[in-house]
Amino acid sequence: MGRKRTVVAAAAMLAGALVLAACGGATSGGSSSGGQTLKIGFMGDLTGENSGIVIPPRNGAKLAIDEYNATNPAVKLQLVEYDSQGSADQAVPLIQQAINTDKIVGLVGPAFSGESKAVGPILEQGKIPSVSASATNPGLAQNGWKYWHRVVANDNDQGPAIADFLIRAKAPTKAFVISDDQEYSVGLADAAFKEFQSKGVAVERDQFAQAASDYSSTVAKVKAAAPNVIVYGGYYAQAGRLLKQLRDSGVTATFASGDGSLDPQLIAGAGAPAAEGAVLACPCNIPFGATEGALKQFTDKYKAAYNTNPAIYSTEGYDAATLFVDAVKAGNTTPDAINSYISGATLDGVSKKISFKPNGEPNVNAIFIYEVKNGALNLLGQSTEAKLG
Template identity: 30%
Template structure:
């Protein structure tokens, strides 16, 4: 009798354990949580965390336990791809919010496509991210072929640049953005003194010497804040006050910290809205500050929005599946074909390759270490 009771107890425990596992739904984040770009990657994870916390009750009503699993890609393609394989192996993870870097998104999404793990990026702008036509890759931000021309047009119309020196960081992101800027500038008769790639992080003296010889009206740098901040600091210390323009890789308060007093006459396009430009983001900003003891930035807002797209997609797939846990394929399809509302950056729907049908580019300025919104540009993807 005791053996029978014990056996029943064990079987019951095992059954309960299995049921619990079946009702657990996870989403993952993939972004740099360590290293030089962790400021932005942490914002993405934190924004997604707040969205997950907000949606837990809705999932609970359907009988699901919702959780977030963050992965650190260190802004490195190989590390990100290895993390993607771990995500694919965890069958409870139905979708991913990420990545920050296009160079990480491209191989990571390729590693996940066979498992039908959907990705919704809050940051990736390189054209190739979606031009490959993968069924699982989506983004809620504008592409380089929109951001690059927006930056070039700002150089022409606002800064009145006639000669531009272009730098890039030799990544998929930096090279792609710089190429789009160069193409637009040349098409409008602006002289491009150089489009130089550099992986330098600490000593820009040789590049600064070339810039001084060329005497450009504007310098464009397709790169990330931790590298560009050092360049700006050394450029200003050398006596060069030329305006510097960049892309959304500069969208971090850390660039002003790194460049110090040199953080002036800097402009950047960004695909993530400054929180102060979105009235609906005030509540999120207060919650973010309370939860993480830090101010929310643009990628925190877009990490939140990308997570809401994922979560609404999972819920839609679950409801279409009779309120049962959906498959990855069902979630992948629900995200690509869905229409998502209640987001801070506006409603979201995707075209056939995963680009947002209507996006906004923001142009920011940094003057004497102070950030300010200069203008906004509404854009649509090339392919509808």
């Protein structure tokens, strides 16, 4: 996921220079003497319009750290939260504070791709390891960063998986792909569009501004095209409004979107009748109805801690934080040592088995399909095997 807000290049360069100047102070930790507490940051939208996507991985990360601290280890961990509201502009000064003032030794996040792009160079220059549970823009892996990791597949996997699933499930002759103008939204939509083209499905494309609320122009284009399937790249706040306006105009084509829309607020925004049958893809494993094994155990622990069921990226947030926990358990207390451990780690995570390629990408790129049925989200399975209900 990612929200794009322009960050002035000069400001980012200055922020990076400030980090380098303070780099000697950013490596808190060092020894594993008794009573030591290391700070792990969590960055993402915790109060903004898309916070429903970020609070679950925050909760998962906090659960992992709370469980570790409950064992009364010699080196404890403190999760420090940075509410960027998904804005790259807000993320930059927050990461400066995290590194220079709070002295974090690692970061779970950032949650979205736009803010990840903005703070990535600063984390890299500060030599602070990060593990995102949800940022999916493909370009993040192409920067040569050595301190950056993510535990989910990127949009070059997710976009084609959505298109391929719809082709297999609905055999469409025509598709329509829509996005707003946020970085994540455009990347996901472009990937789906190209996959439809490569598979010989006639496809059209449209885009609207993220701040817009009236999508009548796009709706008119969709009606004129008369597609069998529609793919929207974006977040649930916009997806719910778009889906409602499409259904109100009489468009009945199957509506699909990606991880940014995988939240019950999509159903609330569109209205249950309009949302029924919507298809959502995600490189996340939400343990809906888990009855055994690690997913059932995680569900029970999560519900006991937060009085609600796990949601999008809950398991991934838990796994991302567990990587830091395991690094510290192994005696690593400086950012460099923690980064080296994580980069070479293999974790039998709750979400999946996790290990990393040299560019920080995960080695396992599973995409899962969900469907709105009877007013609720339901897991159908991995995209290569799932079937519509």
